[in-house]
Amino acid sequence: MIITPPLVPFLESAPTLIAGAPALLGIPYDGTACFRKGAVHGPHAIREISAGIESYSPFLNRDLAETNFADLGNVNLHADDPEGVARHVHEACGELLKQQAIPVLLGGEHSFTPGAVAAIRNFHPELAVLQLDAHADLRAEWSNTKWSHACAMRRILDMIPSERVLQCGIRSGTREEFAELRAGNRLLAPHAPDLREALSRFGDAPLYLTLDLDIFDPSQLPGTGTPEPGGIDWAIFQSLFAVIPWQRVVGCDIVELAPALDASDCSTVLAAKVVREIILALGNRS
Template sequence: MTEPRGPVDSSRVPRFAGPATFARLPRVDEVERADVAVVGVPFDSGVSYRPGARFGPSAVREASRLLRPYHPGLDVSPFEAVQVADAGDVAVNPFDIREAVETLEGAASALMAGGTRLVTIGGDHTIALPLLRAAAREHGPVALLHFDAHLDTWDTYFGAEYTHGTPFRRAVEEGVLDTEALSHVGIRGPLYAKKDLDDDHRMGFGVVTSADVMRRGVDEVSAALRERIGGRPLYVSVDIDVLDPAHAPGTGTPEAGGLTSRELLEILRGLAGCDLVGADVVEVAPAYDHAEMTAVAASHVAYDLVSLLAVTEKH
């Protein structure tokens, strides 16, 4: 079997030069096959407040130029352990949300058909629904670990069923989630009513608030999440607004009191050993970013997710 092809050698080509693929990895058409593919979805037609996440994939790729090939926290060189490649962007209809959802579901299924696992960069959180549909087609109903300031289990918004605030209600209704293993992490801020929490609980979600993370610590939270997930196939969805605006100002619906980037990364690293089958990082809106803080944080989250997938593939 051919050895995995890794990033461009930064001792020969400066990090600020050359094509801006994720982590300067080869494109998917430059390798025989990809165990893990990083794919962008430049779509933000489902947002309810600040737009701009359609530019998230390019910003995260640009910020990923400084990523390096060895992950000391997980003791893995992900680009040597498995073949990781950049699959480019899925072009979806920016004017018709339902068509965009269907297009992405088809594209994700096609990419996953040969056993490739995806780390998807959004785009707004609407994209999680078609990605979960595709994951469930391959693995059956999946456990979900959802990092976000918001529940994203609302029913409709202005009568629309498909928005960035509704993907996980739709996913529960469609049976693509294992309702014995659903968790939100980082929830905070005001809600429309207590009914929001009641509805969420009835769907099967457990909630770890950002205050819980502060009080309990990342090791205890990670252990509790691993116990809830068990041996089920796991999908991880990260809305970058799970981070406090001090760490991620460039997002569409910021909320005070969020996680630090260190807390988020350490909780993710605590998932080593779980059967991770796919993941996304969404809601990076570069127009509101400062010094690429949000894009840099998102690129590191994506790198940790790729590394977790590499650990999963190795074992």
């Protein structure tokens, strides 16, 4: 397994992989960040601050202490180009899926998501993708690479048919990106009833969730590379969370926390709480 052990465990997680359970894997990379860097430190910051948050979720009435999951540490990145990093993520996710774990990837920047989706699609050909994000990420190329964070959803659409992709919370992009989103019926406001209805189009298809933390308003989460006013708060996040069919989620990522950009650490606390809720949702579904 191409990983390094966690420097600081996510709360009291088991270090070894458990079939059927979520497995945290960090991707410390921000090589294509074009505005403000720092997401490379996301995985470490989330683990470190996890010691300071409760393991119990009153919202879900579940506790990490009674939940099967593993924190496997970070992927060893022997590449500094985004395509190479995506390839490492592809390999690592392939290994996790072979062992029937559910990859939960901690970014890092958004550019590695197509690598994860490519690996998971090999196991689940009918895979559908839900993106929660402020940005369309539909550029064909950005900063001289097709593998920039700004191209993540374009690369996913190279693999997954448009009708199996939903992009929720998007409030920033080019005129062309928005024209495409609207024409493809993929654009959703962050409104739980709409999300529930749209997800029902996928039937029983397995689902990949890519969660860019900049879907949150900068007042809630300023510690991100490309903040975008007009985002969601925690209550709206909970309402969206409640309509996601977690039984069908076969992989997910939580990306774009840049901890040093928020000296209060509240952004990192929020990110860790998101990760906790996702582990609780994925680790208690039998």
